[in-house]
Amino acid sequence: MTEYAAPPAGLQIAHVSKDLGGRTIVSDMQLEVHAGELTCLLGPSGCGKTTTLRMVGGFLQPDAGAILIDGVDVSRLAPEKRPTAMVFQNYALWPHMSVFKNVSFGLRLRRLPKREIRERVEKVLELVGLTHHVRSYPAQISGGEQQRVALARALVLEPKVLLLDEPLSNLDAKLRIRVREDIREIQQRVGITTVFVTHDQDEALSISDRIAVMSGGKVEQYADPRTLYREPATSFVASFVGAMNFYTGSLHDGIVELPGGARVPCDGVQAAEEVEIGVRPEDVRVTENGDGAEAVTLREIPRGHYKELVLQLGDAEVRAFVPPELPVSERHRVRFTRVVVYREGVLQRSAAPVAAR
């Protein structure tokens, strides 16, 4: 292979648009998933994330643009011709086939020798930890196990791209966390390029290499979880990912002015009029008698390993995460250690030192 000819490995979504029922669901979408990377498509329902995934899988044809896998345009191929495998939201296991038959279906279609089929099915069932259920039917195993069968069925075909459509939304909260860790672990072990659709930001933050936050059929920001959380590029991302206090106010040098006139000190901010100001609850420093703006305590919510305080500053309400041992009194002093500033929804790096810390 020469260094010029190597096509970009992984998945590329290039200027893809899709209208459904007279509505634009995906518009001029751009996304590049590197080989072996797990990318989450994160967004509220109706943002186009599932439509995008279905276009990659071949169940929908893009109206414009192209989808490339390892540099090859697959946009016009039927699902059965694509090197993709999908794990459906409801798992879509065939109820009239045993686990073995479900997983081996694709291999049997390819007319592989019986022995090879058995070996590959056994190997993949071992990978997902389900060897004891080879003969079971989907109705006889639990939701989490069905989910893993669906994953095994997708992996056994050794696809170039693995697609997961909200695969955990049918599991209860505890199981969801365990299974998502399992999925991440298996994905890293196999090293497969993966696109994972979810509306759960917690899920996205904990398993992704990169996250594409979508809204209105467009990618708002595509970044690694840390950047996404600390430097949300738009106010939509800032409010969708993680908890965030949001105000329309103005900045003075070293001071954040909230609606109602409360002035909260914050190092490094520079003067700006009429901007949107976002403050993460963990960036609110609460002290009993230090310097800062005076705040009235409204509520105290225990959260286990931390405590949430709801404070009143002038007309504004501020939520703060504080250590559980902090004594709560009626009045507190408040500073911001870090704010993000937006004008017309776009991050203003000049107004506040976002990259600090």
Next chain:
Amino acid sequence: MSVVEQAGVVPLAASRKPRPTVRSLALRTVGVVLVVTLLVFMVGPIVWLALRAFSDVWPYPRFLPSDWTLKWWHSVVADKSLGHTIKLSFEFAPVVTAVSAAICLPAAYAFSRFNFPGRRTLLVSLFATNAFPKIGLYISMAGVFYSLNLMGTFMGVVFVQLIGTVVFMTWIPAAAFSAIPRSLEEAARDAGAGPLRVFFRITFPLAAPGILVAMILSFLYSFDEAQGTFLVGIPNYITMPTEMYTLVLNYPEQAAAVFSILLAIPSVVLLSLVRKHIMGGRLAEGFQIR
């Protein structure tokens, strides 16, 4: 009656400790009365029919016949036309079932999976044939059948019976196809199966119970259909139900009772054979759609 006794007495005995209130006693009595009424209306006619088939003399006010006999069975079985009508019925029923399946199953699939202009209208219009009194429909059809030389022919009888079978042969399988989540088909496409293979490996096996029900209903409909068959078929094609008319007119009613029991045998046998498949819950429990 033992069923009724159990329903009435056992719960009463069991509820001795918390004393039964007037209200619960009244409710229970109403329940028992309903069950008994239902049994009388459902089982009563069948019992009466069975008694009739073996009775010789049954004077009016008596509760049971005074004399028992097998002579009606002898005379019906000895009737030389009977064997022929049974054979004919067993020829028509499978042919009508097969033809209606061939016509209706693709239509059912289309109704369930594709959205085309006029879909709803077409689906509902299948009921139109049932909206008119059948005999009126058959008589106006007879005109068309005469001009097409279908009167008194095998195919003519098949066509007239199809009128009745298309409705459920389309609606029931369409419902069965619609009950299959599309993702099951998409998953098979994803695994590498083309559309035809998806149909035969996934869709058809999953819809099979519904299709089976429709085919049995169609078989039984053809087996029991008398009006249209009589009108189009005579004198060349006399099936069991049309023969019934002759029997009722020419023999005492006991012979008709014997004949209806004979006519019921295939239905009972068929339904008990497939009961397992219809009631078997694998289809229902297999879908994990929440």
